[in-house]
Amino acid sequence: MxxxxxxxxxxxxxxxxxxxxxxxxxxxxxxxxxxxxxxxxxxxxxxxxxxxxxxxxxxxxxxxxxxxxxxxxxxxxxxxxxxxxxxxxxxxxxxxxxxxxxxxxxxxxxxxxxxxxxxxxxxxxxxxxxxxxxxxxxxxxPGFTADVLPIALARLMPGPVNLTIRIISDIGPWSEKVLRKEIGVGGPLREAELDLFDYVKASARIIVDSISSARVQWTYRSDLLTSTELVSIGPVVVPPGNVAGFSLQAVAKLDESVVDVTWESSLGGAEAGGTIVASSLDHGFNITTRIAGTPAYxxxxxxxxxxxxxxxxxxxxxxxxxxxxxxxxxxxxxxxx
Known part of the structure; x- marks a missing residue:
């Protein structure tokens, strides 16, 4: 040993x-x-x-x-x-x-x-x-946007802090296997049971673990997004009404604050990137950070x-x-x- x-x-x-x-x-x-x-x-x-x-x-x-x-x-x-x-x-x-x-x-x-x-x-x-x-x-x-930077902002601000994190990813470069099998891109709308959701939950939990030891009440939302027209996402052709992406959310309600993490695929011209809003509840000011792309690893x-x-x-x-x-x-x- x-x-x-x-x-x-x-x-x-x-x-x-x-x-x-x-x-x-x-x-x-x-x-x-x-x-x-x-x-x-x-x-x-x-x-x-x-x-x-x-x-x-x-x-x-x-x-x-x-x-x-x-x-x-x-x-x-x-x-x-x-x-x-x-x-x-x-x-x-x-x-x-x-x-x-x-x-x-x-x-x-x-x-x-x-x-x-x-x-x-x-x-x-x-x-x-x-x-x-x-x-x-x-x-x-998704790393930097979804845990490291939000935690750093929360630790810099005095008192309890609300954190709202929204990440938009361009899934076009993803492999056809991931797009079809893990998300269902190009297929009919179904109940969203995505392995990707575990990443969102884990990001929210690592933030909560890092900034608070308070009791937490969790709520989750997992949706598949559909296209209104014929589109191509990477190598996959998506007919109108079929799955074209995802929107995943994990929300932690603490004793005095809220951590809200949302991860979505870009659809309808939405620009890939991340937005983090940290709000000081005691001092009434916000810090908003926008990141181009989603640097993670x-x-x-x-x-x-x-x-x-x-x-x-x-x-x-x-x-x-x-x-x-x-x-x-x-x-x-x-x-x-």
């Missing part, structure tokens, strides 16, 4: 996952506090491939290995989980069993309200506490990396986002910050 108390610098980290977020973590491999020394995957087709070749960016000369092999390495100090959200608690359990600290940016790291899942998660938390491992979720795609990856060292000062177990500083500075491969 590993010890999560080493104070060597830099700490040696393993990235679990091979998607865009993992690419950013790999490319930031020359941090002062964290050095990426391994990349793990459960996809047999990616094993043995050079990480730099797979990600298409400069980085350490390492090959992608099977996840269990990476976690069993004696030189790993901390695990950076960038895999799918349905693998979060499996990753937590694997790391907890080995006494390894693990940070994730995938949704699903909050405790479930379902009794059977809650019992399984409770087992993992107790395992982490016994073995000296810390489990932490630091953020979620760089800030999300940066917050995870900058949470590694502070996490190791906390007791073992499932930790909360408000327990680590909101740090979003990172260095690119040229050393610029």
């Amino acid at each position: 590993k010890s999560s108390t080493t104070d060597r610098t830099p700490l040696r980290a393993a990235v679990i996952g091979t998607g865009l977020l993992a690419q950013h973590l790999y490319s930031y491999s020359s941090q002062d506090d964290v050095e990426i020394v391994a990349v793990g995957s459960s996809n047999p087709q990616k094993l043995g491939i050079a990480a730099a070749e797979h990600f298409g960016v400069d980085g350490p000369e390492i090959t992608i290995q099977e996840t269990a092999t990476v976690l069993d390495r004696p030189d790993i100090d901390v695990v950076l989980h960038a895999g799918p959200q349905d693998t979060v608690w499996d990753a937590f359990e694997q790391c907890a069993a080995r006494g390894l600290d693990v940070l994730t940016t995938a949704g699903g790291y909050h405790r479930s309200e379902q009794l059977d899942r809650f019992a399984q998660e409770e087992h993992v938390v107790r395992l982490a506490e016994r073995n000296g491992a810390r489990l932490l979720g630091t953020g979620i795609f 760089p800030a999300t990856a940066a917050r995870l990396l900058n949470s590694v060292r502070p996490l190791r000062t906390l007791p073992p177990g499932l930790r909360q986002a408000f327990e680590v500083p909101l740090a979003t500075v990172w260095a690119d491969n040229s050393g610029h910050h």
